[in-house]
Amino acid sequence: MDIIIASFLEDSIVPKFNYWIYVILMMIGLYAMITKNNLIKKLIGMAIFQTAIILLYVSVGVKADANIPIISHHGEKDHVEHAQNENLDSASEASSHHGSKKEHHVIDKNKFANPLPHVLMLTAIVVGVSTLGLALAISQKVHGSFGTLEEDEILDQLRPGGYD
Amino acid sequence: MKFFGLLSVIIVGFLLLSATKDFPNWGDEDSPANSGPVSSFYIEKTEEKTKVPNMVTAVLADYRGYDTMFETVVIFIAGIGIIAVLRTYGSNESIPKNQVGDEGAGLLARMTCSLILPFIQLFALYVVAHGHHSPGGGFQGGVMLGASYILLALAYGLARAKSCFSEKRTLVFAALGIFIYVGWGVLCLVMGSEFLNYSALDSILPGGVEMARSHSMLAVEIGVALTVTAIMFSMFSNLSTKGRLDKGL
Amino acid sequence: MIWQFDIIILIFLVVTAVIALRVKDLLGASMVFGIYSFLICLLWAEMGAVDVAFTEAAVGAGVSTVIMIATVFSTTRRSKD
Amino acid sequence: MTDHLPILLLLSPLFGALVCVLFGKGNSKNAWIVSMISLGISSILSVFLLLKVLSIKAGDIRYRMGGWDPSSGYEVGIELRIDILAALIVLAVTLVGFINTIYSKTRVPAEVGEKGPFFYALIQLLIVGLCGIIMTNDAFNLYVLIEITSLTSYALIAMGNRRAALSSFNYVIMGTIGASFYLLGVGYLYIKTGTLNIDDIHTYLENENLWTSQSIIVAFILIMLGVWTKMALFPLHGWLPNAYSYAPSMTGTFMAPLMTKVMVYVMIRVMLWLFGADFVYSEDSVWSELIVWMSVVAIVAGSFLALARNDIKKMLTYLIIAEVGYMVGGAWLNSLTGQAGAFYHILSDAAMTFCLFIAASIVIIRTGESRLNAFDGLFRKMPLTMIGFTIGGLSMIGLPPTCGFFSKWYLISGGIESGHWEFVVALLFSSLINAVIFFKIFERAYFGKIKGIKEEVSVADIDMIPAEGIKSVPASMLIPLFISALSVLILGIMNKNLFSWISNALKMING
Amino acid sequence: MADLESSLIPFFAWLVSLVAVPAIILLGRKPDAREGVTFFAAIVKFSLVLLMLPLIREGKILYFSFGEIIEGIPIEFRVDGLGILFAIVASSLWILTSLYALGYMRSLKEHDQTRFFACFALSLSATIGVAFAGNLLTLYIFYEILSLSTYPLVTHHGDKEARSGGRTYLSHLLGTSVAFVLPAMIYCYWKKGGDINFTDGSLLTTNIDSGAGLILLLAFTFGFAKNGLMPFHSWLPNAMVAPTPVSALLHAVAVVKVGVFCVIRVFTGVFGIDLLRDLNVAVVVSWIAAFTVITSSLIALTQDNLKRRLAFSTIGQLSYIILGVSLLTSLGVTGSILHVAMHAFGKITLFFCAGAIYVTMHKKYVSELVGIGRKMPITMTAFAIGSLSVIGLPFTGGLVSKWYLVMGTVDLGADGTVDSGKIALLVIFLVSSILNACYFLPIVYRAFFCRPEESLYEGGRQEAPLACLIPLCITALLSVISFFNPSLFIELAGLIIK
Incomplete structure (x- = not known):
């Protein structure tokens, strides 16, 4: 019975589950950004929205049975040796063609997760935190001049004096 | 407003969900993204071309180094943007020396902080330097280094942290970080290659073309780390004092 | 990647996201957001994106939460929604 | 060295920004000089870039960052690609930046005070972006x-x-939604194609x-x-009016001509390069x-909303x-003339918006x-300013020989x-x-009686920028105005050449 | 086919009044020198136009090109019979109007005279630009410049009435030209495949069906709203707030005639008479024009303000011209072209007289003119001659043009045209002429022949200043001369018809 449930999960739910959750998180974030009244809450929504996008990208790069995208064929002890060898070899290897390379140069691409989405998402995280920081600074300025972080209260304050 | 918000969110949600059935399965090795030539190139050729086992670092700092340069610029913009928006140059900018350390956390927290801070900073430096072989790199290390100063400010008060890392110094460090990154790229230009083409530097760096790339990556990572450290601290110090830089949390 | 682990974290994620948006105390919301970031950091690690996980730990669970709390302290904890 | 023009063009303001930041607070004057130099260099380089692109018959310059050659046909690094269209807009951007820097000389100390160097740093980074x-x-x-660009503009507006x-906060929310949608779209493309290079995505698809x-x-x-949100197409425009009208004046003059136009360029780029004309205009x-109907709604609604406003900006x-x-x-008209007209309008709209905003x-x-x-009786008191405003206004209405007329000509031809x-x-x-809007203003300026100019600004007017009196408009403000007014006319007179360049470039894409 | 000849004369004829503008502004402080410049420019312009006349009569077409501005469309001058005729009328009357304006403005001590004369010169330049325009775009550009440059003239007084008049003026003229002419022009450009130069025949070839043709024709006819066709006529009475010299030159000659000139150009140069006959759409225009003729005459009867009455009379007379050209018979077109000139001479006389009365007596209502003939006999005689010409009675030029128009109507159905409503149109001509007489002759009659006790005026003669009086005498004379010797105009009109 357990096996049946497990296989059902694995066949039908798991393959797209990440994408579903990403959509749900994105909807939560977007909804908060649009409808929340408090500026900080809007920003939390924004952060959730951005992590949802990261979830999408990272899920793309996942491979079943894959490792992290860092190559480590050799143990720690021959790492040094190898580095020394390499300097010696590099001159001779430079002219030799591909086939003569050592065994560990042949890399099975299915053994490593796709690094590109990770790189992209590093950038996206940085952009996210930058936006968050700047937005927090702006909301502090808003609080400084209006004394509140609630959007409706700010608009109430503006209405008598503002003309638009 | 709520209704329209909900409506638009649901429409977008359904739009996105409708596309997911068309996606390759999660973890599919043969999806275009995972088996495509670009990704395969990164996995198969990175070590050969750059001698960097951590593909993420290699892609980040070399293949897509131009992106990362702008990523650093984004951080930089956030830093000076916060200063531009929030900073007020009041009269009480400098707190007398004898008040240093008046604020901050209790004794226990201070002791703990002073114990772990060196290790945090050491580890941060390790992360920056060892990003080629293990997870990490300039950005993560920089954030940790910045966080160590934030911790200092939290435990001993902002004034104490500012004595190590004054505003002027944060700006200099931030600019210096980007200068190192961009300058490294310009160095490649001067050597007669494209911008950020580190292979041009093999004549001045030891270890051949591949190692030139590897060393260059370290250089730009250090640049990133400098900027990120400075900006993270500047961000915190401005946000925690409403731009007055007088007294922390 | 372990899909059971994956699913559990994902469900927790949605729950924390909803809580972070519903807590009326902004400080509490920031804390829950920190937890959310930490969970998502776990998720990245589980999916083999170690660098992303590292960054998320340092940025999302660390700096983002800290600057958010700093803002809440220097403005107000009150929130109507 | 001419091979590296595109990147040098970017680096000059980038270094300028770093230097400006190093000045720290208060040194607006030095920062202004640095900014003038860096943007001046950038403008000159973009002229050379345009000349270089024009001299190449094949169409575009490609510049591979890091010198990574494509692997099995796909780019692994990041590539710059400059054709005539890009070179023209780059020239417009750098020139507007340079001219606006002249304008900002007296305004920066007045409006942002000691933070001048940060302002200039942000402006230059915006240009880079x-x-x-x-x-x-x-x-x-x-x-x-x-x-x-978004982050710099959030900060500049705030x-x-x-x-x-x-307004800047609202812009942050809308801008992030827009950019995130764009990022999601790119993610979807990446899932299906496995590459990020625009040309490669197109080939793969x-x-x-x-x-x-x-x-x-x-x-x-x-x-x-995403792109529409960033360019403020009608139902998604909510953030723009407040953001541009409450921003410091030199920010407004800077962003109004450029931001939306560059996003329109991105849209055309995505439409024609990334997805291709066959997909975009497909019969099914x-x-x-x-979208043409949406644009019709945007045009009509924008005009009506403008008519209803009493606030100049x-x-x-x-x-x-x-x-x-x-x-x-x-x-979106699905005609080459329409596309080229839209493109020509990017340039002419940049010129005339710039002119009007200044x-x-x-x-x-x-x-x-x-x-x-405010305009009452200004033709007598500030004739030079009003001449500039009139030229901009006539161009908005679309009277010959201003560039507004010709862009309308091509757009209508396309339609x-x-x-x-x-x-x-x-x-x-x-x-x-x-015409109604602008002639209303001209009439005021022509016949209106000048009211007493407010000498002092009361506390209630704290949101307002204090008046500086009508008499002295410094040359640093008039020169940019005249350059922009002149460019409105020059773009109009040169329209035949520009149009043939643009349509040739577009023909190459449409095949 | 007429042979084309490149020539600089059209360019200089256009340029001379343009150059006068900065000169007038610079000499703003010295009124005599300023007016001297105006006269000099006017005379030079007139002689340059006359210089071209023999060449045109030989059948040549002069052209001058500034260079292409849009692919296939140069900014180009192209002087043919129609253009030279209009240029002669406009530039000759400019001299007289300058003289008249001198007297009028100085005796009323008007403000901002420099601006007035500068804009006057600019609008003349634009008028010549329209007259010589070699293609639709050039025509359109100068048409717009004319609208803009006459706006300061219309609103010269700067008071509330002038501003609202100016607003109506600009909104009608700019609005219609942008909304109708611009798309129509671009449509032509697209249909023709990248060229909208006027030719002797048809710009549009036969690849147009009658539905599109009708819309295009109506767009052009309404778009050039300076022609005063209803329902876009209301700018004209409103623009009468302008000083009288402006009304005289611009609203009797330059502006309104530019409107009808453009329509004639569209009929002959864009569509071509033959194509219009094939399409059979001009009849719509002719009925709109006929409607305008009758309606405007009826309104004119009710107007007490003399200048407004003249304005409505102008609307009616302009519609004669449009009616004539839309008949598509060669006589009708000739009549139209003749009427451009004849009506100009007649109507400018009337306006000059109205201004002279205002200058001397400060009267502007018809009811106040009873008995004025004894006070200002010369002025009122000229007024009588002008009225006769506008009504179309013998010994004035108006008869000649109206004769051609009526004969053109009679010709309907003769050479391939459709004769629908021939009788109705003739009746309209008759009725409208009677109406014309009704609103003009009583003024003249009561000015001269009222009973002494009814007369509002006493004392001896008191004429307007000489500078006002001389021009109106000359224009009255011209009206008479053109009756006896219309051959030049007929010949020039013939160049268009062939």
């Missing part, structure tokens, strides 16, 4: 650069008064014939939604029809919204009044060619509304 957006050929790099801060795939369609919708889809910002409708509609800023600063009655009469009618309608 805009030029980068135009030149890059990598979909993700485009996102990063969009964020650079440097203004308290309303500016609030064509080879695999993925045009009917749901993800690609959704990606397209998402990218369009209703998009072309639908608000009115101009709503006119920008209408103009965005022009460009979006023109690009003139309006001068008027607001000098009279201390931001409503339309007639493709049989979209509703677009033609909307354009004419908006011209009429513009």
Whole structure:
């Protein structure tokens, strides 16, 4: 019975589950950004929205049975040796063609997760935190001049004096 | 407003969900993204071309180094943007020396902080330097280094942290970080290659073309780390004092 | 990647996201957001994106939460929604 | 060295920004000089870049960052790609930046005080971002650069008064939604194609014939939604009017001509390069029809909203919204003339918006009044400023020989060619509304009685910029105004050459 | 086919009044020198136009090109019979109007005279630009410049009435030209495949069906709203707030005639008479014109303000011209072209007289003119001659043009045209002439022949200043001369018809 449930999960739910959750998180974030009244809450929504996008990208790069995208064929002890060898070899290897390379140069691409989405998402995280920081600074300025972080209260304050 | 918000969110949600059935399965090795030539190139050729086992670092700092340069610029913009928006140059900018350390956390927290801070900073430096072989790199290390100063400010008060890392110094460090990154790229230009083409530097760096790339990556990572450290601290110090830089949390 | 682990974290994620948006105390919301970031950091690690996980730990669970709390302290904890 | 023109163009303001930041607070004068130098170099380099592109018959310059050669046909690094269209817009961006820096000389100390160096640093980084957006050929790099421009503009706008801060916050929310949608779209494309290079994505989609795939369609919708949010197409325009009108005046003069236009360029880029004309204008889809109608709505709504405003800058910002409708509609007309017209309108709209914003800023600063009655009797008191404003206004209405007329000519030609009469009618309608708006102002300026200029600013007017009196408009404000007014005329007179360059470049893409 | 000849004369004829503008502004402080410049420019312009006349009569077509501005469309001057005729009328009357304006403005001590004369010169330049325009775009550009440059003239007084008049003026003229002419022009450009130069025949070839043709024709006819066709006529009475010299030259000659000139150009140069006959759409225009003729005459009867009455009379007379050209018979077109000139001479006389009365007596209502003939006999005689010409009675030029128009109507159905409503149109001509007489002759009659006790005026003669009096005498004379010797105009009109 357990096996049946497990296989059902694995066949039908798991393959797209990440994408579903990403959509749900994105909807939560977007909804908060649009409808929340408090500026900080809007920003939390924004952060959730951005992590949802990261979830999408990272899920793309996942491979079943894959490792992290860092190559480590050799143990720690021959790492040094190898580095020394390499300097010696590099001159001779430079002219030799591909086939003569050592065994560990042949890399099975299915053994490593796709690094590109990770790189992209590093950038996206940085952009996210930058936006968050700047937005927090702006909301502090808003609080400084209006004394509140609630959007409706700010608009109430503006209405008598503002003309638009 | 709520209704329209909900409506638009649901429409977008359904739009996105409708596309997911068309996606390759999660973890599919043969999806275009995972088996495509670009990704395969990164996995198969990175070590050969750059001698960097951590593909993420290699892609980040070399293949897509131009992106990362702008990523650093984004951080930089956030830093000076916060200063531009929030900073007020009041009269009480400098707190007398004898008040240093008046604020901050209790004794226990201070002791703990002073114990772990060196290790945090050491580890941060390790992360920056060892990003080629293990997870990490300039950005993560920089954030940790910045966080160590934030911790200092939290435990001993902002004034104490500012004595190590004054505003002027944060700006200099931030600019210096980007200068190192961009300058490294310009160095490649001067050597007669494209911008950020580190292979041009093999004549001045030891270890051949591949190692030139590897060393260059370290250089730009250090640049990133400098900027990120400075900006993270500047961000915190401005946000925690409403731009007055007088007294922390 | 372990899909059971994956699913559990994902469900927790949605729950924390909803809580972070519903807590009326902004400080509490920031804390829950920190937890959310930490969970998502776990998720990245589980999916083999170690660098992303590292960054998320340092940025999302660390700096983002800290600057958010700093803002809440220097403005107000009150929130109507 | 000419091979490296594109990157040198970017690096000059980038270094300028670093130097400006090093000055620290208070050194506005030095920062201004640095900014002038760096943007001046950048403008000169972009002229050379344009000349270089024009001298190449094949069409475009490609510049591979890091020198990574493609692997099995796909780019692994990031590539810059500059054709005539990109070179023209880069030139426009750098020139506007340079001229606006002249304008900002006296305004920066007055409006942002000691934070002048940071202002200049942000301005230069904004230029870097805009030029980068135009030149890059990598979909993700485009996102990063969009964020650079967004972040700088959030900060630049929030440097203004308290309303500016609030508007900037709204802009942050809308801008992030827009950029995130774009990023999602790129993600969907990446899932299906496995590459990020714009040309490679197009090739892959064509080879695999993925045009009917749901993800690609959704990606397209998402990218369009994102770009439209950033360019403030009508229903998504909410952030723009407040942001541009409450921002410091030199920020307004800077961003109004550039931001939306560059995003329109991105839209055309995505439409024609990334997805290709066959997909975008395909017979089976209703998009072309639908979006032309959307642009019609945008034009009409923007014009009406502008007509209803009594605040000078608000009115101009709503006119920008209408103009965005022009460009979006023109690009979607499915005719080469329409596309080229939309593109030509990017340039001419940049020139005339720039001209109008500078003139309006001068008027607001000098009279201390931001409503339309600021213009009362100004033809006598500030004739030079009003001449500049008149030229800009006539161009908005679309009277020859200003560039506004010719862009309207091409857009209408495109509309007639493709049989979209509703677009033609909307354009004419908006011209009429513009005529009403501007002649209302001209009449005030021509006949109105000058009221006493406010000598002192009361506490209640704290949001207002203090008036500086009508008499002295410094040369640092008039020169930019005249250059921009002149460029409105020059673009009009040169339209034949520009149009043939643009349509040749577009022909190459459309095949 | 006429032979084309490149020539600089059209360019100089256009340029001379343009150059006068900065000169007038610079000499703003010295009124005599300023007016001297105006006269000099006017005379030079007139002689340059006359210089071209023999060449045109030989059948040549002069052209001058500034260079292409849009692919296939140069900014180009192209002087043919129609253009030279209009240029002669406009530039000759400019001299007289300058003289008249001198007297009028100085005796009323008007403000901003420099601006007035500068704009006057600019609008003349634009008028010549329209007259010589070699293609639709050039025509359109100068048409717009004319609208803009006359706006300061219309609103010269700067008061509330002038501003609202100016607003109506600009909104009608700019609005219609942008909304109708611009798309129509672009449509032509697209249909023709990248060229909208006027030719002797048809610009549009036969690849147009009659539905599109009708819309296009109506767009052009309404778009050039300076022609005063209803329902876009209301700018004209409103613009009468302008000083009288402006009304005289611009609203009797330059502006309104530019409107009808453009329509004639569209009929002959864009569509071509033959194509219009094939399409059979001009009849719509002719009925609109006929309607305008009758309606405007009826309104004119009710107007007490003399200048407004003249304005409505102008609307009616302009519609004669449009009616004539839309008949598509060669006589009708000739009549139209003749009427451009004849009506100009007649109507400018009337306006000059109205201004002279205002200058001397400060009267502007018809009811106040009873008995004025004894006070200002010369002025009122000229007024009588002008009225006769506008009504179309013998010994004035008006008869000649009206004769051609009526004969053109009679010709309907003769050479391939449709004769629908021939009788109705003739009746309209008759009725409208009677109406014309009704609103003009009583003024003249009561000015001269009222009973002494009814007369509002006493004392001896008191004429307007000489500078006002001389021009109106000359224009009255011209009206008479053109009756006896209309051959030049007929010949020039013939160059268009062939």
